[in-house]
Amino acid sequence: MTWLFAILLFQTAAELTDEAQRLAKSGNTAEAEKLWQRAIVQSPKFFPALFNLGYLNYSLERFEQACEFLEKAAQISPNDFNSHYLLGAANSRLGKIDAALRAWRTAETLQPNSLRLLQAMIVEYGKGHYYEDAARTAKRALSLNPALPNLYFLAIKALQDAGDYARAFEIASQAVQRFPQEARAHFEYGFHLQKLGRVEESLQSLHRAMELDPLYEEPRYFYGDLLLKQGRAQESIPHLESAIRIRNDYLPARLELARALMSLKRWDEALRVLEETAKIDAQHPQPHLLLSQLYFRRGDEKRAQQEKELSLRLRRNKPELLELPQSRPFR
Amino acid sequence: MSVGSHRTQPDQCVGSISQVSDNCKGLANLLPCYDGPVPAAFTRALIGLSVLSAAAHAQGVINRGAAPEPKPAFSGRAFQAKFKDVAATAGLNHALLTVGNSDSKKYIIEANGTGAAFVDVDHDGWLDIFLVNGSRLEGFPKGSEPHSYLFRNQRDGSFVDVSSDAGLKRAGWGSGVCAGDYDNDGKTDLFVTYWGPNALYHNNGGKFTDVASQASVTGPEKEWSSGCTFLDYDRDGNLDLFVTSYQQFDPARTPLPGKGANCQWKGVPVFCGPRGLPFGSATLYRNRGDGTFDDVSNASGIRKAKGFYAFTSVAADLNQDGWIDIYVACDSTPSLYFRNNKDGTFDELATEAGLAFNEHGHEQGGMGVAVGDLDGDGSLDLIKTNFAGDYPNVYRNQGRGIFEDEVVRAGLAVNPQYVAWGIGLVDLDNDGLQDVFQVNGHVYPEIDNAKIVESYRNPRLVYRNLGGGRFEDVSHIGGTGLAKKASSRGAAFGDFDNDGDMDAIVVNMGESPSLLRNDLGPGAHWIQLRLRGTKSNRSAIGAIVTMSAGGRKQTLPLLSQSSFLSQSDFRLHFGLGQASRVDEVTVRWPSGFVERFTDLTIDRISELVEGSGSSQ
Numbered sequence: 039m040t041w042l043f044a045i046l047l048f049q050t051a052a053e054l055t056d057e058a059q060r061l062a063k064s065g066n067t068a069e070a071e072k073l074w075q076r077a078i079v080q081s082p083k084f085f086p087a088l089f090n091l092g093y094l095n096y097s098l099e100r101f102e103q104a105c106e107f108l109e110k111a112a113q114i115s116p117n118d119f120n121s122h123y124l125l126g127a128a129n130s131r132l133g134k135i136d137a138a139l140r141a142w143r144t145a146e147t148l149q150p151n152s153l154r155l156l157q158a159m160i161v162e163y164g165k166g167h168y169y170e171d172a173a174r175t176a177k178r179a180l181s182l183n184p185a186l187p188n189l190y191f192l193a194i195k196a197l198q199d200a201g202d203y204a205r206a207f208e209i210a211s212q213a214v215q216r217f218p219q220e221a222r223a224h225f226e227y228g229f230h231l232q233k234l235g236r237v238e239e240s241l242q243s244l245h246r247a248m249e250l251d252p253l254y255e256e257p258r259y260f261y262g263d264l265l266l267k268q269g270r271a272q273e274s275i276p277h278l279e280s281a282i283r284i285r286n287d288y289l290p291a292r293l294e295l296a297r298a299l300m301s302l303k304r305w306d307e308a309l310r311v312l313e314e315t316a317k318i319d320a321q322h323p324q325p326h327l328l329l330s331q332l333y334f335r336r337g338d339e340k341r342a343q344q345e346k347e348l349s350l351r352l353r354r355n356k357p358e359l360l361e362l363p364q365s366r367p368f369r
Numbered sequence: 370m371s372v373g374s375h376r377t378q379p380d381q382c383v384g385s386i387s388q389v390s391d392n393c394k395g396l397a398n399l400l401p402c403y404d405g406p407v408p409a410a411f412t413r414a415l416i417g418l419s420v421l422s423a424a425a426h427a428q429g430v431i432n433r434g435a436a437p438e439p440k441p442a443f444s445g446r447a448f449q450a451k452f453k454d455v456a457a458t459a460g461l462n463h464a465l466l467t468v469g470n471s472d473s474k475k476y477i478i479e480a481n482g483t484g485a486a487f488v489d490v491d492h493d494g495w496l497d498i499f500l501v502n503g504s505r506l507e508g509f510p511k512g513s514e515p516h517s518y519l520f521r522n523q524r525d526g527s528f529v530d531v532s533s534d535a536g537l538k539r540a541g542w543g544s545g546v547c548a549g550d551y552d553n554d555g556k557t558d559l560f561v562t563y564w565g566p567n568a569l570y571h572n573n574g575g576k577f578t579d580v581a582s583q584a585s586v587t588g589p590e591k592e593w594s595s596g597c598t599f600l601d602y603d604r605d606g607n608l609d610l611f612v613t614s615y616q617q618f619d620p621a622r623t624p625l626p627g628k629g630a631n632c633q634w635k636g637v638p639v640f641c642g643p644r645g646l647p648f649g650s651a652t653l654y655r656n657r658g659d660g661t662f663d664d665v666s667n668a669s670g671i672r673k674a675k676g677f678y679a680f681t682s683v684a685a686d687l688n689q690d691g692w693i694d695i696y697v698a699c700d701s702t703p704s705l706y707f708r709n710n711k712d713g714t715f716d717e718l719a720t721e722a723g724l725a726f727n728e729h730g731h732e733q734g735g736m737g738v739a740v741g742d743l744d745g746d747g748s749l750d751l752i753k754t755n756f757a758g759d760y761p762n763v764y765r766n767q768g769r770g771i772f773e774d775e776v777v778r779a780g781l782a783v784n785p786q787y788v789a790w791g792i793g794l795v796d797l798d799n800d801g802l803q804d805v806f807q808v809n810g811h812v813y814p815e816i817d818n819a820k821i822v823e824s825y826r827n828p829r830l831v832y833r834n835l836g837g838g839r840f841e842d843v844s845h846i847g848g849t850g851l852a853k854k855a856s857s858r859g860a861a862f863g864d865f866d867n868d869g870d871m872d873a874i875v876v877n878m879g880e881s882p883s884l885l886r887n888d889l890g891p892g893a894h895w896i897q898l899r900l901r902g903t904k905s906n907r908s909a910i911g912a913i914v915t916m917s918a919g920g921r922k923q924t925l926p927l928l929s930q931s932s933f934l935s936q937s938d939f940r941l942h943f944g945l946g947q948a949s950r951v952d953e954v955t956v957r958w959p960s961g962f963v964e965r966f967t968d969l970t971i972d973r974i975s976e977l978v979e980g981s982g983s984s985q
Contacts, residue, residue: 201822203436235439267777293729301773327720327730334721335771346720350703353732360731361431366636367820 051081058090067094085114089121096128104128112141119148123155130158135166139368151182153189160192164199169365172196173205180209187217194226200365203233214243221251228257232264240264255284259291262298271298287318296328305336322359323352429477429631429642430734430812431701432758438782440842448833448843449890450797450804450870452850456884460520460527461498464881467515468503471879472814475506476620477642478564478593480812481680482790482858484545484934485874485882487865488557490535491575494974495522496865496938498874500882501543501561506620514540517561521575526866526886536577541565542593544615545681545859545934549599551608552660553907560586560610562594562934564618569610571660584661586610586654593618595649598929600684600693601906601959602669603713607656608906611671613679613697614649616642626815635821639813643678643700651679651697651705653715665713674717677702681933683738685749685926686913688722688770691961693911696724698735698753708770724751724764728774733759734788737860737933741794741803742924743779744838747915749926752781754789754807754933757823761789761807765838780832780840781805787827788812791860791933795871799893799944801921802834808875808933810856826854829875829885850885857883863938869895869972871942876935894945897974900927904960905979911959914941919948945971 058073071094077087092108095101108125115121126141142159149155156179163172176193183189190213197206207230213223228243241264247257262277278295282288292315299308309332316325326349333342353360456462469479483501490497498520509515516538520528532538542564548557556572566587570577581587588594596613603609623646627638631645653671654662666672678700687694692709696719699705703726706719719725727733734756743750748766755761760782764772776782787809797804809827817825831847832840844851855877865872870889876882896916900909912927925941945951954966958979966982969975 198436199434201434201436233436233439235441269778297728324730327726330721331723334718339716339718339721342721349720365434366633369636 051077051084051087054080055084055086055090058087062090062094067098070094083110083114085111085118088114089118089124092121092124092128096124096131099131101128101131105132112144116144117148119145119152122148123152126158126162130162135162136368138162139166139168153179153183153186156182157188157192160196163368164196166368167199167365168368169196169200171368173200173202177205184216187213187220187223190216191222191226194230198230203230206230207234219250221247221254221257223247224250225254225257225260229260232260237264237268253284255281255288255291258284259288259294262291263294266294266298266301271301274298289315289319289322289324292318293324293328296325296332300328300332300335305332308332321352321356323349323356324360326352428633429640429644429701430634430756431644431732432734432756434758435760435782435785437785438760438777440783441780441839444833444835444841446833448798448831448846449892450831451848451888452829452831452873452885453848453888454850454853454883455526455886456882458527459884460529461884462881463530464500464518464520465515466500466502466876466878466880466882467505468878469505470814473626474640474812474814475626476618476623477616477640477646478542478618478620479503479506480640481544481595481615482810482856482878482933483543483876484791484859484930484932484936485861485876486546486548486559486936487861487863487874487938488548488559488936489522489939490519490557490559490572490577491521492556493522493524495524495867496863497522498528498865498882498884499537499546499559499936500874500876501546501859501934502540504540504542509540516540517543522865531575535575536579537570539568539579544593544595545597545930546936547597547599547930548908548936548939549608549910549929550906550908551599551610551656553607555907557908557939559936560597560599560612562588562597562612562614564593565590567594567597567612580660585664586612586662588612588614588652589617591617591619592650595680596682596697596930596934598682598684598695599906599908599910600695600929601656601911602653602684602693602695602709602715603655604692604960605656605658606902606904606906606960607658608908608910609656610654610662611682611684611695612652612654613682614651615678615680615700616649617647619647634813634816635819637813637815637819637821639815648676648702649679650675651677651682651707668713670710670714670716671707674705674707677705679705680736681738681930681935683740683751683928683931684911685740685928686911686957687749687751687766689748689766689768690770691957693959694770696738696740696751698738700734700736700756701732703732704735704753718770722770723772723774726774727760727762728776733762736788736790737792737935738931739792739794739805740926740928740931743794743803743834745802745836745922745924747922747924749913749924750794750838752792752794752805754792757788757811758785760785761792763838775838779838780835780842783842784830786823787830789830790858791875791935793860793862793871793873793932793937795862796834796895796923796942796944797831797871797887798833798889799870799895799946800834801919801923801944801946801948802836803923803925804834805832805840806830806860806862806873807832808857808860810858810878814856824854826856828852828854829857848885848888850883853883855880855883859933859935861932861935861937863940864897864942867974869897871938892947894948894971895943896945896951896969896971897940897942898954898969899940899974899976900956901976901978902958902960903979904962905958908939909959909979910939913957915955915957916943917952917954918943918945918950921946921948940974 054077058070062070088111095104112121122145129138176196224247231240258281262274265274281291330345486499569581595615632641695707697705707715859876
């Protein structure tokens with residue numbers, strides 16, 4: 039009942055907000071929320087109350103409500119970086135990529151050199167397939183602070199997505215020199231060496247990434263994948279298996295392992311991997327596609343057809359699972 | 370912040386409410402940081418992880434943004450085949466190929482283009498050229514409509530337009546062409562697909578009559594037919610006919626560019642489709658042996674296949690059981706493989722056989738198909754061309770009709786920047802290995818005015834077969850004819866000047882065609898085989914020929930349609946390299962009869978007649 043007392047005691051929105059702040063700091067967020075709401079009843083355009091309600095809702099993962107308050111806060115105080123920034127974050131959590139980016143682009147005009155903002159934008163641009171925008175932002179972020187490994191990794195991915203492989207490789211090379219103890223740096227470098235056809239060097243880098251971080255599954259998957267591409271199915275299998283041991287639901291590794299086993303005509307093992315995979319992700323069409331091919335190769339056309347039909351049905355249900363739309367500019 | 374995808378914990382800088390400052394100032398340090406992981410490289414794996422809504426997938430054609438694979442180190446060997454565009458001197462330049470507006474496309478009907486044929490229609494031993502033409506939505510003044518072209522080979526490197534005399538001046542939205550002697554009268558007939566009724570041109574001896582209506586093969590009027598192939602699926606010695614349609618196209622029911630869910634390309638408003646537009650169909654006509662056909666699509670099981678946008682169709686015995694099968698390249702939908710069950714029915718088994726998708730199970734924008742034996746193992750392999758941002762498929766036959774896409778290992782995953790159409794597996798330098806010739810061109814002219822790396826007009830590509838199923842890009846040393854940029858579609862391959870090397874006729878959107886003459890220097894031997902069926906259909910479509918020379922075996926199928934909606938030379942061309950003799954030729958005729966031929970003379974064209982047991 040503290041809030042009732044406070045309402046009686048504090049008459050202005052500013053006073054209510056101050057008290058709400060005090061309550062919030064002491065952990066009494068429910069009471070604080072009521073006072074902030076009372077404050078905006080009294081003064082609907084009172085920015086501190088609107089912003090703090092937005093912040094509170096964001097913290098409580100009530101993102102829709104957060105957006106409502108933050109949009110108002112941003113309108114009232116259009117030059118307030120934090121409102122736009124948090125509004126973007128709330129939209130991002132709701133999966134509203136374009137709305138998030140619109141808010142963040144406004145925030146960027148207010149604080150163009152905020153690395154925290156730029157990192158968030160790079161990732162969001164990537165999610166929206168605005169790869170050119172992601173790459174441009176990543177290059178700028180990296181130029182602001184070349185000492186942060188994450189900025190290198192974000193830039194590498196953004197450039198790769200945008201099709202600028204030469205620059206992505208260049209940054210991967212810089213990353214591995216600057217951060218020789220970072221597993222991800224070696225992984226990125228190895229990945230791009232492979233893109234240049236330098237297979238053995240790529241394998242070495244991927245191996246170094248595995249050494250530095252034995253629980254890092256991606257280099258193991260790509261190591262196996264690269265061997266399989268070279269027709270070295272037998273050698274690829276232990277690496278793919280180790281990636282799966284680290285992450286049991288690692289679907290690409292599971293499918294690649296099944297392919298390797300099928301190419302070696304190790305039908306029973308492939309069947310076991312695919313059946314497990316189909317259970318792990320029951321909505322994914324690819325395990326059933328490979329099961330269809332496996333049964334067909336073994337001469338069981340009836341089961342092959344059943345698996346095909348299931349695979350095609352799942353594919354129609356979720357076409358986005360198997361597609362990567364092309365880059366487009368953010369407008 | 371950790372960097373691994375799965376091990377990353379939510380960032381700690383999302384402040385709790387107790388951290389809210391008193392005055393809302395200085396909050397920046399407490400605001401949520403970027404609280405996800407650095408996206409893992411995992412998303413670059415070939416399994417998509419997109420979580421976008423359907424609206425975000427605003428593309429009319431499937432695409433997966435594939436990056437070029439590294440080109441293997443160049444062998445450094447000279448490539449003797451040199452292609453020169455001689456269309457102007459050959460008299461083909463007035464054949465303007467019109468398919469919609471050249472600067473922008475309102476509907477998909479304006480984008481897909483047409484096929485070409487290298488076929489000897491007057492049986493004088495020299496290849497003539499047939500070009501399918503399109504139209505434009507605004508129409509043309511009467512009498513000036515674009516029409517198909519037939520050019521007769523004058524045997525001196527030039528051609529003369531005989532379209533009018535031959536009765537082949539039909540105007541309309543043409544698509545594809547396939548050839549075959551459907552009535553076994555010794556004269557090659559033509560089937561041409563249209564948006565609207567299709568045409569079956571009976572060859573009366575250099576002049577043609579459209580008998581599609583009498584023969585009952587016009588097809589449904591609203592269908593936009595695309596692929597076609599003659600084949601003898603029931604081994605009765607008469608050529609049957611398989612026809613695909615791309616879709617049921619109706620401009621009145623098609624959204625305008627940028628106005629629908631499938632009408633964008635990289636943010637540029639473009640024509641809609643094929644996605645979102647009505648699917649096409651496949652039709653099988655059985656030849657009754659009296660000049661008419663029965664539609665057996667239902668009875669044969671062909672009609673069971675649904676939900677596709679079909680383009681090129683090829684007929685060949687893909688599972689090596691002696692009966693001819695059918696493969697269809699499909700756009701933005703799984704491709705189709707109809708296995709002949711030897712009883713008049715087919716089962717569609719592309720998914721099971723590994724021919725529906727790429728190696729990672731992705732649908733593709735399939736366009737053209739080449740059939741040949743790229744690794745010299747005696748079984749037929751397929752190469753399918755696809756949309757930009759993707760590789761072709763190199764479907765290597767593992768035996769018994771099981772295929773694996775080995776495009777990366779084959780070295781053909783190096784130029785995904787082009788929309789690829791016509792393709793041939795042809796020995797271009799007569800070294801005894803089948804090379805790859807591919808033509809390209811985007812579908813959206815609008816991209817030339819946008820900030821997009823792709824462009825509407827592209828050069829041609831040639832890949833040399835290195836043996837063992839591996840190729841290298843030799844386009845840069847293949848002559849000036851390859852470098853020309855055009856938005857090309859159909860391509861047919863044949864030796865139009867009978868000089869022992871393979872040339873190409875290429876359809877270019879909004880332009881005259883390219884006649885790419887191969888000026889291969891002397892040194893390598895060759896042989897060309899013309900087949901004549903007696904028990905089999907007279908065109909011998911469906912025959913498979915294996916030639917042994919110099920310790921190497923080569924296998925080629927005799928095809929009706931292939932490449933992109935096109936018809937290549939019926940004569941099978943084998944390069945012999947330095948081999949000075951042919952040891953043996955084995956023909957597996959469409960009737961099932963297997964026959965050996967010896968004593969063949971090299972560096973010439975020979976005719977093999979079924980049952981004669983010797984060359985003629």
